[in-house]
Amino acid sequence: MKRFYLSISYLFLSVLLFGQWRDTGADLMLQGLVNLSADGQTLAVKENQVVSIYHWTNTAGWILGAERLIDPTTTDLSSMVLSPDGQTVALQCFRTDSLGRPTAYVKIYSWDGQHWQQKGSDIQENSHFDGSLSFGSAIAMSADGESLVIGAGLQYQFYEAVGMVYSYHWKNNDWQLVQPVFEGAYYGGQYGRSVGMSADGQYLAILGGYFNRHTKYVDVFRWSGLYWEPAYSTSSRYSLVGSMSLTFAASGTHLIMAQPEGATPTSYGSPRGIYPGRVDVYQFDGNQVEIKGEQIKGPESTSLLGKRTAISADGNIIVIAAPESDTAGRHSGYINSYVWCNEQWEENAAIIKGTANSKIGETLVLSADGRRMVFSDKSCNCLKTYDLPTWSNCPPQNIDDQEETVEFKISKRLYPNPNQGHFYIQMAKEQAATIRIYNMTGQLVYEKASPESSLHEVDFQADTGVYFVEIEQNGEKERFKFIHHGK
Numbered sequence: 363m364k365r366f367y368l369s370i371s372y373l374f375l376s377v378l379l380f381g382q383w384r385d386t387g388a389d390l391m392l393q394g395l396v397n398l399s400a401d402g403q404t405l406a407v408k409e410n411q412v413v414s415i416y417h418w419t420n421t422a423g424w425i426l427g428a429e430r431l432i433d434p435t436t437t438d439l440s441s442m443v444l445s446p447d448g449q450t451v452a453l454q455c456f457r458t459d460s461l462g463r464p465t466a467y468v469k470i471y472s473w474d475g476q477h478w479q480q481k482g483s484d485i486q487e488n489s490h491f492d493g494s495l496s497f498g499s500a501i502a503m504s505a506d507g508e509s510l511v512i513g514a515g516l517q518y519q520f521y522e523a524v525g526m527v528y529s530y531h532w533k534n535n536d537w538q539l540v541q542p543v544f545e546g547a548y549y550g551g552q553y554g555r556s557v558g559m560s561a562d563g564q565y566l567a568i569l570g571g572y573f574n575r576h577t578k579y580v581d582v583f584r585w586s587g588l589y590w591e592p593a594y595s596t597s598s599r600y601s602l603v604g605s606m607s608l609t610f611a612a613s614g615t616h617l618i619m620a621q622p623e624g625a626t627p628t629s630y631g632s633p634r635g636i637y638p639g640r641v642d643v644y645q646f647d648g649n650q651v652e653i654k655g656e657q658i659k660g661p662e663s664t665s666l667l668g669k670r671t672a673i674s675a676d677g678n679i680i681v682i683a684a685p686e687s688d689t690a691g692r693h694s695g696y697i698n699s700y701v702w703c704n705e706q707w708e709e710n711a712a713i714i715k716g717t718a719n720s721k722i723g724e725t726l727v728l729s730a731d732g733r734r735m736v737f738s739d740k741s742c743n744c745l746k747t748y749d750l751p752t753w754s755n756c757p758p759q760n761i762d763d764q765e766e767t768v769e770f771k772i773s774k775r776l777y778p779n780p781n782q783g784h785f786y787i788q789m790a791k792e793q794a795a796t797i798r799i800y801n802m803t804g805q806l807v808y809e810k811a812s813p814e815s816s817l818h819e820v821d822f823q824a825d826t827g828v829y830f831v832e833i834e835q836n837g838e839k840e841r842f843k844f845i846h847h848g849k
Contacts (some may be wrong), residue, residue, distance in 0.1 A: 365837040383714055383748040388423025390745040397444035400738055402729030404448030410438045413451055424820040431478040443501045446561050449473050450507025454498030465489040468512055482536045487528050493517040494621050500556050504563030508532035513554030524551030528572055549571045558610025560622040565614030566586050580617060594651040596644050609671045612730050614679025615646050620668030624685045639667030641682055655707045660684055672728035678702040679732030683723025691718030772835045779846035792816040796834040
């Protein structure tokens with residue numbers, strides 16, 4: 363067994379190990395609210411009063427389901443949520459009561475194998491309270507669709523827009539309200555403007571604000587078996603004027619607080635977008651909550667970085683959209699993704715950029731494993747689907763611009779190195795091997811299935827540059843660098 367001393371390019375390893383987002387080409391000529399099932403195989407798209415359900419096929423991409431869900435009581439502004447198992451849909455609806463007042467309520471639909479059927483009664487609470495049209499503006503569900511949380515961020519009985527939140531369990535063939543109802547504690551705090559629920563229905567999260575409307579916080583509760591008990595709370599790190607969103611991981615152990623725009627509070631109000639967007643990730647270990655990694659900030663004050671965010675179930679992959687960035691033309695937008703690696707957030711793929719007026723990422727959803735992403739692109743008025751190939755482990759720490767000792771088990775040496783594309787790889791055992799060569803952008807440029815031998819010959823014609831060879835033998839892989847001088 364021989365030791366190789368290699369100067370490894372960190373940029374290349376990030377691309378090679380983490381992979382690149384791949385456009386599947388399965389565009390849907392739709393715009394609207396979008397939800398994706400946990401496995402990334404079912405997509406719900408709401409346009410006005412119609413919810414279309416699509417199922418993924420490896421050969422044809424998205425295929426429209428057998429039946430659309432049509433509800434005339436919902437509007438283009440109504441919220442919509444698909445359960446993580448893809449079998450239940452929740453819709454915010456509106457109607458006029460006996461006194462002629464508009465009211466909001468929530469309907470739940472489930473798929474019975476042939477049709478979408480309403481599940482249980484209409485859900486409506488305290489419709490006589492002020493701000494009740496916000497009931498259902500935020501909804502979250504457990505994976506099985508049998509636990510539900512509904513936010514009414516503007517609803518109040520005594521103090522304006524304190525906000526209220528309601529949770530329900532499916533019991534005795536109907537939706538049962540769980541007491542007590544959550545009510546915001548601060549005037550104008552809009553408690554429940556955004557909510558989240560873990561896939562197992564054991565955690566729920568509520569976004570709220572303090573009375574000055576500047577500092578936002580999230581309360582997370584854990585189900586005891588009889589009632590919701592406080593698990594942890596967290597606050598935004600900056601007291602800024604501006605909207606803030608909550609994204610809750612399916613595990614219930616991670617959440618994102620994102621503020622796409624903000625400005626220092628003044629007595630006269632503040633202009634939009636003085637500060638770039640900012641994103642914070644929090645993690646909970648069962649006992650305490652803490653910031654996970656450094657804050658991610660936008661490069662421009664008007665990019666709206668963090669307007670849409672998504673997080674994998676385990677909290678180790680995040681995707682962030684900046685739909686109004688001008689990096690590739692006015693309002694082109696971009697989407698960036700990160701993986702938790704070596705105790706920090708690392709960009710795990712190239713930035714996805716739009717073109718002028720694309721505003722990509724105004725709608726953004728991610729599968730639970732972080733490998734499929736669906737987002738909007740206004741330049742084509744469509745929804746795009748990107749996949750990320752599975753990556754291996756993080757690259758080792760402190761490998762940039764320094765020598766790293768690597769122990770090779772299946773190969774002994776590559777010679778000559780440098781070369782002009784014709785070289786040999788000596789193996790430790792006389793076995794067949796698959797040989798792949800990647801360029802510095804991570805693109806596969808050569809692949810060969812070499813027959814059983816202890817010495818494998820490679821004839822690789824390419825431009826001058828640095829390349830990486832990967833040797834695979836009996837499921838084991840080794841990679842190292844060589845220099846190609848061209849011909």
